[in-house]
Amino acid sequence: MNITRLQFDVDFDNAIFFSQYVMVVTDEKISGGGLLEGYDENSVWINGNQHSRSHSSFIQMPPPQVQIDFAK
Numbered sequence: 001m002n003i004t005r006l007q008f009d010v011d012f013d014n015a016i017f018f019s020q021y022v023m024v025v026t027d028e029k030i031s032g033g034g035l036l037e038g039y040d041e042n043s044v045w046i047n048g049n050q051h052s053r054s055h056s057s058f059i060q061m062p063p064p065q066v067q068i069d070f071a072k
Contacts, residue, residue: 006058012039021063022046026056033061 006012006022015022015036024032024046034047036058043050044058051058 004060006060009039011060012036012044012058015060020060023059023061024051024056025059026051031056033064 004011006015014020016038019035022033022036022044023030024044032046032049032051037045037048039045039053042053044053044056045051046058
């Protein structure tokens, strides 16, 4: 599995360009995840939520697997 921490502007540009799933880790716990919507000097927006670049880590991940059971 390829796990890469996004920390530079070019990393965020590539994540947006390639529509990669990004997991957010704050205080050693997962605090969010989804497709990156935008970023600036201080914050990153993922799924409409703002996350601090100085207090969170952003990790490129494969999207989570979801199983859907259809009624028969």
